[in-house]
Amino acid sequence: MRQSTTTIMDSQVNILKYNQYFLPVNLKVAKTATTLNAKGILPAGTIIDATGKVVNDGTAFGIVYENVDFNNSMGTENVSVLIFGFVDASKLPTAPADAAKAALNMIKFM
Template sequence: MSKQLIRTIFGEKKNILAVGGHFISVPVKIDATVIVADVAGKKIVPLGSIVDKNGKVVNDGTAFGITYNEIDVTNGTEAVSVVIHGFVDGSQLPVAPSATALTALKQITIL
C-alpha cells in the first residue's frame, strides 16, 4: 500500500515576496529528522525559513534559499519550494538573516 500524502493548510497564506512576479524557486527536501517538534508534537518549518541545499534550517554561510511555503514534516521528509532568486519582504521572515546568510543568498534581495 502506498504512503498517503497528508497536507495541512494553516490559517491565511502569507507571502514572503516583495515583487510577486519576479522570483525563481526550486524544490528542496526538508529532512524531518533535523527538525525539532513543537509542544504539540508537530514539526513545522515556517515559510520564510532559510535553508541549505540539504533541507536543514540554517542562518549562516551555507544558506541556499528561503522557503516559499510553510511545511509540516511531522510524518516525514517533504519537499518544499525554496526561493533562490528574487525580492523578499524581510518583515515576513521568522528570523532575520545573518550577514553570512545574506552573502550566501547571492541572488536574493531582502527589502
C-alpha cells in the same frame, strides 16, 4: 493502504515583495534534518542550507517559499525553496545575518 486525516493549517505568508520576480526550486528535506515549529510546520521565510537544516550563516542555500506541514509526513517532503527574488525582510521569522545575505546573493532583501 495508508489512510490519514488532514487539517487546514494556518494561512500562508507571502514573503515576496514583488510577486512577478522569483524563482523557487524543489528540495527534498528530511523531517529529522530540519527544525520545525511547535505545530510541526517548517514556516515560510525560514533560511535553510542544501540539506534542509535551518541556518543563518554563509551555508545558506535558499528561503522556504511556503509553509510545509510535516505532521502527516512519511519522513521526507519536497520543499519549495526560493533562490532568486525580492523578499520582504519584515515577514521572515528571523532576520537574515550578513553572512546569510552574502550567501543568498540572488535574493534582494527589502
